[in-house]
Amino acid sequence: MEKLIIAACICGAEVTKEHNPAVPYTVEEIVREAKSAYDAGAAVIHLHVREDDGTPTQSHERFQECMDAIYEVCPDVIIQPSTGGAVGMTDLERLDSTNVTPTPEFVTLDCGTCNFGGDEIFVNTDNTIKNFAKIMQEKGMKPELECFDKGMVDIVLKTAGRKGYLDMPMHFDFVLGVQMAATVRDLSFCVDSLPPGCTWTGCAIGKDEFKIAAASIIMGGHVRVGFEDNLYIEKGVLAKSNGELVEKVVRIAKELGREIATPDEAREILSIPPRKK
Numbered sequence: 001m002e003k004l005i006i007a008a009c010i011c012g013a014e015v016t017k018e019h020n021p022a023v024p025y026t027v028e029e030i031v032r033e034a035k036s037a038y039d040a041g042a043a044v045i046h047l048h049v050r051e052d053d054g055t056p057t058q059s060h061e062r063f064q065e066c067m068d069a070i071y072e073v074c075p076d077v078i079i080q081p082s083t084g085g086a087v088g089m090t091d092l093e094r095l096d097s098t099n100v101t102p103t104p105e106f107v108t109l110d111c112g113t114c115n116f117g118g119d120e121i122f123v124n125t126d127n128t129i130k131n132f133a134k135i136m137q138e139k140g141m142k143p144e145l146e147c148f149d150k151g152m153v154d155i156v157l158k159t160a161g162r163k164g165y166l167d168m169p170m171h172f173d174f175v176l177g178v179q180m181a182a183t184v185r186d187l188s189f190c191v192d193s194l195p196p197g198c199t200w201t202g203c204a205i206g207k208d209e210f211k212i213a214a215a216s217i218i219m220g221g222h223v224r225v226g227f228e229d230n231l232y233i234e235k236g237v238l239a240k241s242n243g244e245l246v247e248k249v250v251r252i253a254k255e256l257g258r259e260i261a262t263p264d265e266a267r268e269i270l271s272i273p274p275r276k277k
């Protein structure tokens, strides 16, 4: 089986220090969390950024500052800016995270509209998906196709796919526990629905994070963990850092006989060109 790519979603846009004091807001805190995840074995940092008071922002200036500072201490890591941002942001605002130098090698592309808790709706219309995919293709940024249910696989293939805006091999990220249940059955249904030759990552929100991580490791997928998805290392115990969450995945992978990919190995698996130094 190919090596395991671990992505760390270190910050997100929704969780706060009230949920876990280690959630990073400032540039220094974001770098601390990225480095802890990288040192533990993460090849990819899925990045959201905040103002110092915790407000989520997609400002390219803030992304630039954070990305430059992360590269200082994790020079070969793959940084994946979010284009999902926070619920309620405009498409233009969301895409601002990609206006950094160098152009991001890997970014998220959210593949449909979904309920996001309470009265929140995360809106991704067909036109948004097509437009984002076209821009990503033009700028040479590999999209990670974020699917919150199996229908989003179909939506992205029939919108951006039919237009020719998705290059093979595509990479999907199945986010379980938001809209679809975090079960191995649901994950299997998503994976079985992919066109041949795709790679994929599995992740789940809250208590199911490590269950879906273990399933993804066994099924030949890749794994995402981090504060964006889950704040606990075990029931009732807050994780001290994103690194602690990544370490747990590394332990599970080791027990299951899966080696961990370095960032350069991850680029090869994902067909991302080597990073220019």
Ligand code: KMH
Pocket: 012, 013, 014, 082, 083, 084, 085, 086, 087, 108, 109, 110, 122, 146
């Ligand atoms: N914060 C969510 C509304 C992404 O990063 O692309 C969207 C999200 C997905 O986190």
Ligand code: ZN
Pocket: 009, 012, 013, 046, 048, 082, 084, 228
């Ligand atoms: Zn995200």
